[in-house]
Amino acid sequence: MDRLIIEGGHPLRGEVVIAGAKNAALGLIPAVLLAEGVCRLENLPNIKDVNRFINILSKMGVKVERENNHTVVFDSTTVEHYEMLDDETQKMRASYYLIGALLGRFKNVVIPFPGGCNIGVRPIDQHIKGFEALGAKVDLEHGIIRAHAEELIGTNIYLDVVSVGATINIMLAAVRAKGVTTLENAAKEPHVVDVANFLNLMGANIKGAGTDVIKITGVDIMEGCEYMVIPDQIEAGTYMIAAAATKGDVLIKNVIPKHLESISAKLVEMGAEIIEYDDSLRVIGKEPLKSVNIKTLPYPGFPTDLQQPMAVLMCMAEGSGTITESIFENRFKYVDELIKMGAEILVNGRVAMINGRKTLSGTTLSATDLRAGAAMVIAGLVADGKTEVTELKHIDRGYEDMEDKLLQLGAKIVRISE
Numbered sequence: 172m173d174r175l176i177i178e179g180g181h182p183l184r185g186e187v188v189i190a191g192a193k194n195a196a197l198g199l200i201p202a203v204l205l206a207e208g209v210c211r212l213e214n215l216p217n218i219k220d221v222n223r224f225i226n227i228l229s230k231m232g233v234k235v236e237r238e239n240n241h242t243v244v245f246d247s248t249t250v251e252h253y254e255m256l257d258d259e260t261q262k263m264r265a266s267y268y269l270i271g272a273l274l275g276r277f278k279n280v281v282i283p284f285p286g287g288c289n290i291g292v293r294p295i296d297q298h299i300k301g302f303e304a305l306g307a308k309v310d311l312e313h314g315i316i317r318a319h320a321e322e323l324i325g326t327n328i329y330l331d332v333v334s335v336g337a338t339i340n341i342m343l344a345a346v347r348a349k350g351v352t353t354l355e356n357a358a359k360e361p362h363v364v365d366v367a368n369f370l371n372l373m374g375a376n377i378k379g380a381g382t383d384v385i386k387i388t389g390v391d392i393m394e395g396c397e398y399m400v401i402p403d404q405i406e407a408g409t410y411m412i413a414a415a416a417t418k419g420d421v422l423i424k425n426v427i428p429k430h431l432e433s434i435s436a437k438l439v440e441m442g443a444e445i446i447e448y449d450d451s452l453r454v455i456g457k458e459p460l461k462s463v464n465i466k467t468l469p470y471p472g473f474p475t476d477l478q479q480p481m482a483v484l485m486c487m488a489e490g491s492g493t494i495t496e497s498i499f500e501n502r503f504k505y506v507d508e509l510i511k512m513g514a515e516i517l518v519n520g521r522v523a524m525i526n527g528r529k530t531l532s533g534t535t536l537s538a539t540d541l542r543a544g545a546a547m548v549i550a551g552l553v554a555d556g557k558t559e560v561t562e563l564k565h566i567d568r569g570y571e572d573m574e575d576k577l578l579q580l581g582a583k584i585v586r587i588s589e
């Protein structure tokens with residue numbers, strides 16, 4: 172099993188280029204199944220989940236041509252399969268988008284229940300409610316999801332919870348429904364907008380993505396197109412936090428600063444300096460950092476995917492603060508790992524109270540999930556002595572070349588492969 176060995180105490184300095192967004196790419200890749208033509212996606216992040224999804228499509232009969240590590244051409248015109256019970260499909264969360272895309276294309280789909288980070292129950296009832304409202308019959312038995320529709324018919328759908336996955340999934344099916352679908356209480360994340368923009372370029376008619384009411388007028392034909400994935404808000408936020416935590420000075424390139432406002436605002440409140448440019452951000456870590464209170468919320472609120480790295484930053488600050496996790500009910504498992512380093516964190520239900528103590532001591536840590544893994548790495552960068560991070564399979568699902576990027580920034584980090 173691979174592990175990272177990190178020698179702490181070296182401020183990050185220099186430039187880092189942010190990859191395409193994992194959670195946008197994972198919506199765009201299945202969307203190519205809706206095109207009667209060739210789609211070319213640029214700026215795909217070179218991460219395990221993306222490569223896994225590309226392989227799944229290839230096994231389904233999509234012709235896949237990799238131009239390079241970040242650009243892939245997909246031709247799904249000859250695909251006939253709507254059943255994908257492969258093991259790989261259940262290893263990732265985003266395989267749930269095959270339901271919307273295959274219902275849109277074939278009115279039929281058979282896939283296993285999706286996997287992904289173990290951060291809560293993660294039901295898909297809102298996805299199913301949406302598909303059923305569009306006219307599909309959905310069965311979930313023995314861990315297999317089967318959905319079928321004679322025809323999909325546009326309708327009004329109100330999501331009971333703001334769900335990124337349900338919003339994108341319902342859009343994927345509704346673009347090929349007859350008539351108009353109005354999706355209310357929709358998620359507004361940048362990746363929802365990215366998938367809507369891609370679908371519109373293919374010929375769909377989606378209005379309102381980025382607001383909480385999305386109107387989708389079904390179309391009969393969608394064509395191939397070329398599209399570039401947006402930069403990863405969460406990867407960018409991770410390096411912003413790492414720069415502030417190590418008291419470094421990092422220019423974070425290829426970002427959309429607007430998508431990072433909630434993170435920039437918290438870092439400034441803590442005392443870091445942020446300079447915004449058109450498509451980059453410079454983060455200058457300052458001493459002392461003050462603790463803050465954070466509540467995770469759907470976009471444009473503070474993203475749940477960054478609360479773990481933020482917890483490490485709050486360990487390095489003066490005073491005490493809280494993190495309230497309002498999206499997932501079990502996203503504090505990583506706290507036990509930080510406590511091994513001497514962190515003072517008390518979790519009570521959805522709230523973690525963190526006493527900043529400005530030092531952590533290196534030890535062996537397990538990346539319990541993807542963003543916990545990022546938090547462990549940042550903890551290693553700031554800790555006294557040596558930290559070893561195991562279970563890198565989680566980090567590899569969502570961060571492109573993390574150790575190389577950190578090495579370029581002056582971190583002392585090495586991956587041991589076994």
Ligand SMILES: CC(=O)N[C@H]1[C@@H](OP(=O)(O)OP(=O)(O)OC[C@H]2O[C@@H](n3ccc(=O)[nH]c3=O)[C@H](O)[C@@H]2O)O[C@H](CO)[C@@H](O)[C@@H]1O
Pocket residue numbers: 194197264265291292293294295296297298299332333334335336337358475476498499500
């Ligand atoms: C592949 C991908 O894009 N993953 C992201 C996606 O996950 P995912 O799509 O799973 O997250 P959702 O936005 O759907 O979940 C938000 C909340 O709604 C609940 N819920 C969701 C669907 C449903 O049918 N019923 C229900 O109750 C969830 O349990 C959770 O409490 O958005 C999350 C929230 O921004 C991010 O942390 C994940 O990185």
Ligand SMILES: C=C(OP(=O)(O)O)C(=O)O
Pocket residue numbers: 193263264265286287288289290476541542569
């Ligand atoms: C929770 C995440 O991923 P997934 O939904 O793919 O498990 C994440 O990206 O932080």
